[in-house]
Amino acid sequence: MTDPIDPRVLSPDQARALFRAGLRVTTAGWCAGWTQANLIAVPREQAYDLLLFAQRNPKPCPVLDVTEPGEVSASLFGGDLRTDLPGYVVYERGEPVAEVPDVTDFWRDDLVCFLLGCSFTFEDALREAGVPVRHIDQGVNVPMYRTNRPCRRAGDFGGPLVVSMRPVPAAQVADAVRVTSRYPSVHGAPVHVGDPLELGIADLAEPDFGDPVEVRVDEVPMFWACGVTPQAAVMASRPKLAIGHAPGHMAITDARDTRYIVP
Incomplete structure (x- = not known):
């Protein structure tokens, strides 16, 4: 019998491979020492407003990284942002229309991804x-x-x-x-x-x-x-399209937790 995997000892690459293969699980306690992040992606035409929203509300929306339009990885995230989280929510005009393990079918080349700090x-x-x-x-x-x-x-x-x-x-x-x-x-x-x-x-x-x-x-x-705040803003503000992580199903980044400690 195979011993169960201890998620705490996995590397980000190992965890992302499991999620890419279809594992759906909340990520609290996973990959000890590695920073987890919230994901929210919006079309380029809304990206400046979302960046300004984050700047004006830094407590719930601390920005760790932002991609160029259409990019599927980030400087803090070496995997594929379309497939390497354990769960996503897709919104159309503020309504959740799908909760899926992979958003490749919903992806657009004008989407800008924001990675926000996670508790x-x-x-x-x-x-x-x-x-x-x-x-x-x-x-x-x-x-x-x-x-x-x-x-x-x-x-x-x-x-x-x-x-x-x-x-x-x-x-x-x-x-x-x-x-x-x-x-x-x-x-x-x-x-x-x-x-x-x-x-x-x-x-x-x-x-x-x-x-x-x-x-x-x-x-x-x-x-x-909480970094689900931008998804609440999406539901309240009703943009044509937005993609977020399923709450609790985070992006596990390549950054160490110690990077974000202040004395």
Whole structure:
């Protein structure tokens, strides 16, 4: 019997080969030490507005790399952006029309790809500091929620801030803030700690994206800005076409997590 693969020890190339072959899985905990990224691709005519949207909303949209129109790889991503993520969502006029493991059939030569920082990048550092990461422990996708906080609009793009949530023991909240604040290029410190109603989130058991996780009596929900925010902007702003990663199914890049740590 073949031993199961430990996804933590895989290289980005090895992980991308598995995804290209059809493996569909959330990538939290994969390729320890390698940076994960959100993907959003739009036609060239919308690319400047999306870049401006990211510049005006750097907390949820920290730009790591941008391709030329039609390019299918990037300086941080040596694979094929059409096939080497484990899942994609295709939007037409803001509506999700397909969730697929390969977007080759939807690809256009005018598409510009944006790779944005992902909070999965700092999860190893959280665990090394003794802070639990519940969705990894439970083997599910991180819960993500639309909030009542609007992003700053840019041209065609506007919409709500999306956040990811991790429950943290009350005694370790300060540790979680300290650890994640050292990663400003991958969302950095949380945007909110405590009562989800202050973000307009009525029920933590009903995330808009991802899966619910257990929140224990002695734990505080902590919320980080999330790179699914541009997809919420796509749904709100309704461009003719956009392609994003399926939430939690990230691009595993060739950059090291240590590249994004600040002293």
